[in-house]
Amino acid sequence: MKKILGKILIASLIFTLTACGSKESKEVAKTQNQEQKLVIYSTHPENLIEAVASEFQKETGIEVDYINLKGALADRVLAEKDAPQADIMYGGASSLFIDLSKKDVFEKTNPSWAKDLNPLFKDPNGTWYGTIQTPVVIFYNSEMLSSNEAPKDWSDLIKPEYKNKLVFRDARSFSAKATYSSLLYQYEKEGNLSQGWEFMKSLDSNTKQYYGSGSLQFQAVGRKEAPISFAVLSSVIVNKEKGLPLEIVDAKSGSPVITDAIAVIKNAKHKDAAIKFLEFAGSEKIQSELAIKFNRMPTLDSALANSPEWMKESKYRVMDVDWRVLSENESDWMQKWDSEIKSNN
Known part of the structure; x- marks a missing residue:
């Protein structure tokens, strides 16, 4: 009888551990799945967003959805503050980002390229960063x-x-x-x-x-x-x-x-993916590409050095x-x- 009970207890324990392990594996898989997606709200022209999003997806494997909201961008992000539907706000003047920062809409972040930005092009508290001047x-x-x-x-x-x-x-x-x-x-x-x-x-x-x-x-x-x-x-x-x-x-x-900026939205569903995109979108490589392909002047001096001649020569x-x-x-x-x-x- 003791042997039978022992076998039952062991079997039960194995089942419990297996079930727990299976549940944890599903949760991990679910989290990993979530981080394979990114949602962007933007004011940039669709061909520009498409170019950056496609290159990011190709490099990371993360699927990107984007919506061009133009003048309604800030209102939409603020309206969804308690239940964000997007992970990144990409584009718009710094005055919009400053206003939304006061309303606690953005995460504090620290992309590697931020240290090379002129203070004119970034929030001193680390909530938004300029990618285009x-x-x-x-x-x-x-x-x-x-x-x-x-x-x-x-x-x-x-x-x-x-x-x-x-x-x-x-x-x-x-x-x-x-x-x-x-x-x-x-x-x-x-x-x-x-x-x-x-x-x-x-x-x-x-x-x-x-x-x-x-x-x-x-x-x-x-x-x-x-x-x-x-x-x-x-x-x-x-x-x-x-x-x-x-x-x-x-x-x-x-x-x-005007500083055109980017920020990670607070409590974003895909925060890790958003931080990766922030790092990617403001990098010297992408700023240079946008300068060459879309005539957007970089905020990074290193990207400006690889930009069209008129940008390098612009004195104002x-x-x-x-x-x-x-x-x-x-x-x-x-x-x-x-x-x-x-x-x-």
């Missing part, structure tokens, strides 16, 4: 204005001689929104915001037309409807290479430099902008600009 510059049609006649700074744009000689993007453009807010900040930091609004009124008064797309904006300058505008540097270079007679102004007060002053202040005020400022300042020209 985007200067916004004044440019003009050199067949309509000589260099002596062209403006030398943003403050010149309200002079009487430039009446109806300006065409701009409206504030639906992230670059226009950041630029208008950066100009207002120059007055805000001196405690003269009301004077800043007067400047914006004068700027609007000199503006002939606002456009909802960059292509229409450049076409207007090319057709000589007006000689002066502003845009991201890469777009000016591309249109200049297409044959438009454009010259860039190195503004005395500097050009706003950087406008003094506290992007933390912009993250707090940009929405209100642009609402006022759109409803009270901008005319319907």
Whole structure:
């Protein structure tokens, strides 16, 4: 009887251990399976995301799903804060990332390439990192204005001689929104915001037309409807290479430099995969590839050295902008600009 009981106990123990082992194996397999997937929310053009995602999947075997959310990106990430549906936020101005960081949306991370970034391009607390820098510059049609006649700074744009000689993007453009807010900040930091609004009124008064797309904006300058505008540097270079007679102004007060960033979303379902993607997407290799294939200027100096010549040779002053202040005020400022300042020209 004792022998029989002993055999039963041993069999029972073996079954229990086997069951536990099987359960643990399934849990491990489940976790490993989960980490073979990654979900990205982005503002980048789909061909750019596709290129980075495909290369990452090829290198790691991790399946990548991505959704291009454009202007709805920050709202979507914030709405899903308590139950994140994405692992990575990839793209968008640093002001968005600063605002979301205050709301505890991102994980603190430390990719190996972060140590080589200028402080301008990263969060001091390690929640987001810049992978692309985007200067916004004044440019003009050199067949309509000589260099002596062209403006030398943003403050010149309200002079009487430039009446109806300006065409701009409206504030639906992230670059226009950041630029208008950066100009207002120059007055805000001196405690003269009301004077800043007067400047914006004068700027609007000199503006002939606002456009909802960059292509229409450049076409207007090319057709000589007006000689002066502003845009991201890469777009000016591309249109200049297409044959438009454009010259860039190195503004005395500097050009706003928008930092396009990336972050791991807090409590992401696929955190390990997200950290791997963060390391990959900001690397010198990928920054260089995006510079060559998509005209995106790197934040890493080492990647800049392997970029197209125009990026290496670009010399411009950087406008003094506290992007933390912009993250707090940009929405209100642009609402006022759109409803009270901008005319319907």
